[in-house]
Amino acid sequence: xxxxxxxxxxxxxxxxxxxxxxxxxxxxxxxxxxxxxxxxxxxxxxxxxxxxxxxxxxxxxxxxxxxxxxxxxxxxxxxxxxxxxxxxxxxxxxxxxxxxxxxxxxxxxxxxxxxxxxxxxxxxxxxxxxxxxxxxxxxxxxxxxxxxxxxxxxxxxxxxxxxxxxxxxxxxxxxxxxxxxxxxxxxxxxxxxxxxxxxxxxxxxxxxxxxxxxxxxxxxxxxxxxxxxxxxxxxxxxxxxxxxxxxxxxxxxxxxxxxxxxxxxxxxxxxxxxxxxx
Amino acid sequence: xxxxxxxxxxxxxxxxxxxxxxxxxxxxxxxxxxxxxxxxxxxxxxxxxxxxxxxxxxxxxxxxxxxxxxxxxxxxxxxxxxxxxxxxxxxxxxxxxxxxxxxxxxxxxxxxxxxxxxxxxxxxxxxxxxxxxxxxxxxxxxxxxxxxxxxxxxxxxxxxxxxxxxxxxxxxxxxxxxxxxxxxxxxxxxxxxxxxxxxxxxxxxxxxxxxxxxxxxxxxxxxxxxxxxxxxxxxxxxxxxxxxxxxxxxxxxxxxxxxxxxxxxxxxxxxxxxxxxxxxxxxxxxxxxxxxxxxxxxxxxx
Numbered sequence: 107x108x109x110x111x112x113x114x115x116x117x118x119x120x121x122x123x124x125x126x127x128x129x130x131x132x133x134x135x136x137x138x139x140x141x142x143x144x145x146x147x148x149x150x151x152x153x154x155x156x157x158x159x160x161x162x163x164x165x166x167x168x169x170x171x172x173x174x175x176x177x178x179x180x181x182x183x184x185x186x187x188x189x190x191x192x193x194x195x196x197x198x199x200x201x202x203x204x205x206x207x208x209x210x211x212x213x214x215x216x217x218x219x220x221x222x223x224x225x226x227x228x229x230x231x232x233x234x235x236x237x238x239x240x241x242x243x244x245x246x247x248x249x250x251x252x253x254x255x256x257x258x259x260x261x262x263x264x265x266x267x268x269x270x271x272x273x274x275x276x277x278x279x280x281x282x283x284x285x286x287x288x289x290x291x292x293x294x295x296x297x298x299x300x301x302x303x304x305x306x307x308x309x310x311x312x313x314x315x316x317x318x319x320x321x322x323x324x325x326x327x328x329x330x331x332x333x334x335x336x337x338x339x340x341x342x343x344x345x346x347x348x349x350x351x352x353x354x355x356x357x358x359x360x361x362x363x364x365x366x367x368x369x370x371x372x373x374x375x376x377x378x379x380x381x382x383x384x
Numbered sequence: 385x386x387x388x389x390x391x392x393x394x395x396x397x398x399x400x401x402x403x404x405x406x407x408x409x410x411x412x413x414x415x416x417x418x419x420x421x422x423x424x425x426x427x428x429x430x431x432x433x434x435x436x437x438x439x440x441x442x443x444x445x446x447x448x449x450x451x452x453x454x455x456x457x458x459x460x461x462x463x464x465x466x467x468x469x470x471x472x473x474x475x476x477x478x479x480x481x482x483x484x485x486x487x488x489x490x491x492x493x494x495x496x497x498x499x500x501x502x503x504x505x506x507x508x509x510x511x512x513x514x515x516x517x518x519x520x521x522x523x524x525x526x527x528x529x530x531x532x533x534x535x536x537x538x539x540x541x542x543x544x545x546x547x548x549x550x551x552x553x554x555x556x557x558x559x560x561x562x563x564x565x566x567x568x569x570x571x572x573x574x575x576x577x578x579x580x581x582x583x584x585x586x587x588x589x590x591x592x593x594x595x596x597x598x599x600x601x602x603x604x605x606x607x608x609x610x611x612x613x614x615x616x617x618x619x620x621x622x623x624x625x626x627x628x629x630x631x632x633x634x635x636x637x638x639x640x641x642x643x644x645x646x647x648x649x650x651x652x653x654x655x656x657x658x659x660x661x662x663x664x665x666x667x668x669x670x671x672x673x674x675x676x677x678x679x680x681x682x683x684x685x686x
Contacts, residue, residue: 114492118488122502125504125505129517131521132517144530146531193414196411196414199407199411203403203407205403205404205408218422220611220615221422221426222663222664224619224639224643224660224664225426226422226425226426227644227647228653228656229429229657230421231647231648232428232653233424249417249421252413252414252417252418252421253413253417254421257414285406286403311507315510315511317511317625317626318644333511333512336512340516340519352516352517352520355517359513366503366504374500
């Protein structure tokens, strides 16, 4: 039995190493000169070229990656805030109130949860063009305030979580004469913090990683996010400094990695409890 | 007595109205969003698929777009490639996820750390940064070929080679099996250990307990993961767009790439919408088949 376990650990360690090897290579490559990056024998850089970060940061004329990072944070944080407000509001009645057509709306919610997003790509683009929203962040941010985009997943996750909060808590409040808005605000919301945290993290991760929507709706380089900036860099990078490209790639995934290591329980439990996509 | 009853029902009716009003106020943002940003575009895309559109005008052409699709070799190839991608990558991803979840299931030492590491690719796999990395892993002078060089093999440009381009994207997709694994892991934890003990008492070995307990008890979660991954992988876009750009020779020109190309490069919104609907029908049919067969292999308690 013991021997079996040792073998298992050896296998798992090797497996994890193999899985992460490309990432380690990317990280170390971001400190290397071009001629060393693709060499298998030099795992560590022989001389550390920290300059790659400086070169990459200013690789795109007129703008630095600083602009793209600020843009990304503005965009992603707006989406997260919108998602949190709209999804908790929508979840409350499903979890706590008996109202007309509840079953119908719930069925529709579940339907949109399964609806492949690609079907909405073109008509949404036409709608947002007509509204004059293209070329701005509006098509990405405003749907989040109305619990759309990945909203259905989060509403569902929140409903499940709210159902787990003991009903005695709100019954006591009803006896005290509290209405639904007070119950929602004073009782449910403080108890929903873990779920809100998970939703916030996932919404951050998905909108940070999102590429297709940003590609379609954001036009000006001054509005580019990190994803778009990196893609611009990649397309211009036929013969450039790979180290610098790797350096910016590392920076692009850094916010997610930091968040993940700070709050991994919320990530993993969030996936496990709801079976989210991703 | 009867007075009181009337009073109570009146009050509860008033309460009901109040409840309904409150409920719909809470739901208002979602409902508005649902109609404006989901239902209306959904119906509109069906309408669009019956239109012939170009930069200047659009006119109703009935099912013409759909008939044209069947004569469009690029579309047929694109559909075939997408289906191939889904049918290879989803089972592979789920098998990996299940296998590793089984290894990790008992509260073993270091389980936490393994789980943390294995989830990382799911976290960042869809990003542009990883596309950059993948391009350099499998390129002509990439890391894989430098590695093969040590053993005296000369590797090709895996991304530019029509025979292997799809494979590099499948590997990238399977690499992100962590989120499925986490779902399996939580499912495995919910299987009561008494079942395994009973199986042991009956003389069942590890293989027997896997086939008679683990698989049936886990089958609802396998179904869930299967459907989720199928729907997602039919819509593969970003990595193919960045790494292979749909090429070489359209070998990785997945449906959403072709839709994007028709809609945003050629501005044929109607034709692209017909493609979207065709893809939707294929997704619905595939998940429908999965659900239908699930009655045979998914075990529900009680």
